[in-house]
Amino acid sequence: MYNPKISIIVPVYNVSQYITKCLDSIYGQTYKNIELILVDDCGSDDSMTIVQDYLASHVSIDAHIISHKKNRGLSAGRNSGMEKASGEYVYFLDSDDYITSDCIEALVKPLNNKKYDVVVGDYQYSNGEKSDLKLHNEELSGQQILDSYANGLWYVMAWNKLCRKDFLLDNNLTFEEGYLHEDVIWSFKLACKAQSMYVINNVTYNYLVRSSSIMTSMSIEHDVNVYLKAFDKIIDFVKAEGRIFGVSEYKIIEGKKCGILYSLLQKKEFGLYNKYYKDFYLQRYVSPLTAYRKHIINFSYLLRDLHYCVPAWLGRIYKRLFFNMLYAWRGKKIEGAVW
Structure with a gap:
């Protein structure tokens, strides 16, 4: 029976309401060869006091605390955890979520047959919504992994994935520090690089949906800027890796960009659409005419x-007209909608 050491990495920042439940779920695991790495990211509440008190009275797991000198964000927390991890596999858990008691045991089980780069489990939302995982008890390899990601068959979030540490390193x-939507960049790269993956149908993760207000124009604009920065990193990666003529790469990048632009139009954020269209336009990395001739699309x-093949001012009009014809007037569901 294969019994690899698993490093569970939990960045901690202002989660005093949730951290005890998170820790209870880790210490209640049926699988025992675990180390816990908690990363103190300098929050302003008493989360770390709760953590330290908890660890003092729970000694069944080898636990370590890494302390940042200042708040650096989720990406830095995960990276710091990876640097400290001594397990053969690492598992990322957000500190306001919790895992099922058999989570690690269920994810390790497929490794008895093969040392997969990644094992993915199912999850559930705290508000009762179904997950967007569409694969169950399936083995994927090479190009299948990227193609299935491009088709939205497994989720972008970094959590609830058991990853072979050497594969990641x-x-x-690692995670891009200073970026929001860091999982978008990380998961894209993982899908491109992984050579073996197994997806189980067990629900192993409980994702907390926090109550939030309706998105405002200001918050949507901030989100657009975050995505633009993420696309810059993804496109740089595609170019550096010689993937500019990849079918799934094109589908992922241009599909998400369209989803963002169309979402702005759907929400009648015409000012933001006009303001940011050219930024998305300038992120073209391959001509759609070339992509069509090479049977990429x-x-x-x-x-x-085709909006990429005309001046930006005309492309902006073309894109909006295409949206109206296909979505607004016909009522077709937007692929990759964001807000």
């Missing part, structure tokens, strides 16, 4: 992306 799959996607 060998491929420089079909004719419908060519029509969608």
